[in-house]
Amino acid sequence: AQSVSQHNHHVILSEAASLELGCNYSYGGTVNLFWYVQYPGQHLQLLLKYFSGDPLVKGIKGFEAEFIKSKFSFNLRKPSVQWSDTAEYFCAASRPMNYGGSQGNLIFGKGTKLSVKP
C-alpha cells in the first residue's frame, strides 16, 4: 500500500537554527508531493508542492523542499527558523489523476511537531 513516512516525531530547535524534516514516500512512478503546516489551533495550510519540473521547490515563509526521486524523498528545509515556525508539519503524496490517481486522495505522513525555543 502507498504510504508516507515522517521519521521525526518531535523536533526542538533554537531560533536561527537550520531545519530539515524528513519525508519518504512509497509510490513508484509519477507522484505529487506536498508539505502542509498546522499552526496551533489553525487549519492545515499548504507550504509548498511538487508536481513536476525543478526538483527544488520554494514555498511560503522561506521554506523549501527537494524532491530526490532515487531516494523517494521530499525533505523540507529552512535555513533559519523563527519562534513563529512552531507548528505541526505534514508531508503528503498523491498519484496524479492522469496517472490513475483519485482526485484529492492525499496520503499523509504522521506529522512532525516542531518546537522553536526563543
Add this chain to the structure above:
Amino acid sequence: DTAVSQTPKYLVTQMGNDKSIKCEQNLGHDTMYWYKQDSKKFLKIMFSYNNKELIINETVPNRFSPKSPDKAHLNLHINSLELGDSAVYFCASSLSGANVLTFGAGSRLTVL
C-alpha cells in the same frame, strides 16, 4: 473571510448519539472532502464529492453519511456514535482536476 469553515470546532457527546458536522467553503471550488485524523495523527480521506456527487468513499462504516446540498457545502452526519469515532475531522475543498486542497481548521469530536 474564512475559506473553509467547519462547525462546531469542538463536540463532546455520549456513545449512541447522532451528531453532525457542517462544512462550508467560499472559494468557488466544486469538490469537497472529509478527512479523519485519528489519535495517532494519521490523516486519511473518508469521502469526496464533486458537484454534489460522491466520487470517493473509502472504507468507512455506513453510520457515516455525507450530505452535499450544494457545491459549497458538505456536511457529515454520524449515527450511533462509538468511542472509536473520537478524532479530528477535517473538511477540505479544491477545484475539479486540481490536487491542491484547502483545509478547514478541523472539528474535534470526543465520544464518551
